[in-house]
Amino acid sequence: NAGVMQNPRHLVRRRGQEARLRCSPVKGHSHVYWYRQLPEEGLKFMVYLQKENIIDESGMPKERFSAEFPKEGPSILRIQQVVRGDSAAYFCASSPGQANTEAFFGQGTRLTVV
Amino acid sequence: GIQVEQSPPDLILQEGANSTLRCNFSDSVNNLQWFHQNPWGQLINLFYIPSGTKQNGRLSATTVATERYSLLYISSSQTTDSGVYFCAVSRLTGANSKLTFGKGITLSVRP
Numbered sequence: 001n002a003g004v005m006q007n008p009r010h011l012v013r014r015r016g017q018e019a020r021l022r023c024s025p026v027k028g029h030s031h032v033y034w035y036r037q038l039p040e041e042g043l044k045f046m047v048y049l050q051k052e053n054i055i056d057e058s059g060m061p062k063e064r065f066s067a068e069f070p071k072e073g074p075s076i077l078r079i080q081q082v083v084r085g086d087s088a089a090y091f092c093a094s095s096p097g098q099a100n101t102e103a104f105f106g107q108g109t110r111l112t113v114v
Numbered sequence: 115g116i117q118v119e120q121s122p123p124d125l126i127l128q129e130g131a132n133s134t135l136r137c138n139f140s141d142s143v144n145n146l147q148w149f150h151q152n153p154w155g156q157l158i159n160l161f162y163i164p165s166g167t168k169q170n171g172r173l174s175a176t177t178v179a180t181e182r183y184s185l186l187y188i189s190s191s192q193t194t195d196s197g198v199y200f201c202a203v204s205r206l207t208g209a210n211s212k213l214t215f216g217k218g219i220t221l222s223v224r225p
Contacts, residue, residue, distance in 0.1 A: 031209065035215075
């Protein structure tokens with residue numbers, strides 16, 4: 001009974017490179033959320049996806065950030081041309097859906113931009 | 115959007131002591147969860163408690179939805195309880211239950 005799986009756990013990128021973060025939800029969960037935790041801060045919502053659809057991206061920066069949740073495979077959070085301010089922990093959560101909204105979180109990906 | 119306030123911001127306990135952590139929120143919610151972020155950064159689900167009372171070992175939680183607050187009780191604290199405790203809430207909009215987090219309560223349990 002695997003929980004939410006995120007990889008990699010740690011990612012180091014040089015300024016200007018691309019970062020790709022992966023998230024496999026709990027089996028049977030069709031709702032995926034991405035959150036970002038900046039140093040010494042709480043978690044902030046970024047984007048909510050269902051299979052093949054972005055439902056709410058109100059928390060995503062307007063540029064360089066994108067997310068997808070394809071029909072097959074994990075959800076991907078992509079950050080292009082990373083800058084030092086992108087250094088943070090990125091968490092993915094999944095939930096079963098409308099009838100049960102409890103969210104389960106992965107272990108996070110810690111992105112460091114050098 | 116919903117505002118979530120947690121108190122106190124920091125808490126230092128001697129091992130074996132009890133504590134109460136509070137979460138106030140500004141609007142009605144469909145979901146309230148408590149999380150423990152351990153020193154390694156992992157987020158551990160403690161309770162899914164939009165209303166009522168639940169207990170799990172030394173931890174228990176109560177949410178009074180009509181008064182917009184939740185309490186997390188830790189009894190006989192242990193050093194492994196150290197970390198940051200987050201309260202998070204959501205209002206269901208369609209199928210969207212994105213969580214709004216409080217700033218967290220940093221707990222240090224001294225041996």
